[in-house]
Amino acid sequence: MQKETLLTGVQTLRKRARQRIDEGAVTAGYSADRETVLKLLNDSLATEIVCVLRYRRHHFMAKGIQSKSIADEFLAHSNEEQGHADEIAARIVQLGGEPNFAPDGLVSRSHAEYVEGESLVDMIKEDLVAERIAIDSYREIIQYLGDQDPTTKRMLEGILAVEEEHADEMADLLEGLPAELKQKKGT
Numbered sequence: 001m002q003k004e005t006l007l008t009g010v011q012t013l014r015k016r017a018r019q020r021i022d023e024g025a026v027t028a029g030y031s032a033d034r035e036t037v038l039k040l041l042n043d044s045l046a047t048e049i050v051c052v053l054r055y056r057r058h059h060f061m062a063k064g065i066q067s068k069s070i071a072d073e074f075l076a077h078s079n080e081e082q083g084h085a086d087e088i089a090a091r092i093v094q095l096g097g098e099p100n101f102a103p104d105g106l107v108s109r110s111h112a113e114y115v116e117g118e119s120l121v122d123m124i125k126e127d128l129v130a131e132r133i134a135i136d137s138y139r140e141i142i143q144y145l146g147d148q149d150p151t152t153k154r155m156l157e158g159i160l161a162v163e164e165e166h167a168d169e170m171a172d173l174l175e176g177l178p179a180e181l182k183q184k185k186g187t
């Protein structure tokens with residue numbers, strides 16, 4: 001007796017692949033709610049763009065004796081957030097959507113906030129908060145996707161791991177700052 005498997009037969013796979021070829025990478029086997037996934041990805045795209053801008057601002061505004069290496073780290077993070085934005089935008093297109101880069105409403109679409117911060121400590125704290133927001137939102141989206149869209153899920157897992165490194169680095173920077181800086185207002 002032939003063993004039953006849960007896999008779709010090759011004839012069905014071939015037939016299905018020929019239908020709706022205008023949908024590109026999105027096939028009949030795509031079981032996630034595409035509209036919802038596109039919305040979540042566009043919100044994440046907005047989050048990444050806000051993070052690019054916030055870290056960029058912090059890079060140029062970081063002043064003080066300790067600031068050189070911190071400013072460099074802000075720039076490195078800004079560039080990595082841009083990389084995330086690009087990955088997400090490419091996936092949106094693969095799924096048949098359109099990446100939303102519109103400046104109007106960017107901050108309200110984003111999960112993380114754009115806070116300029118007055119001192120170096122404020123900046124690091126705001127970046128740490130934003131990373132923690134990104135971590136929680138990516139974790140939730142990953143859980144929501146489950147096994148319905150493994151490619152998007154894998155991409156977001158990669159991004160999540162980097163956001164965790166970012167948060168860790170910001171926490172280390174905060175820890176490493178001299179006490180007199182940390183005790184400034186707002187701490």
Ligand SMILES: [Fe+2]
Nearest residue numbers: 048080081084
């Ligand atoms: Fe990011």
Ligand SMILES: [Fe+2]
Nearest residue numbers: 131162163166
């Ligand atoms: Fe980040």
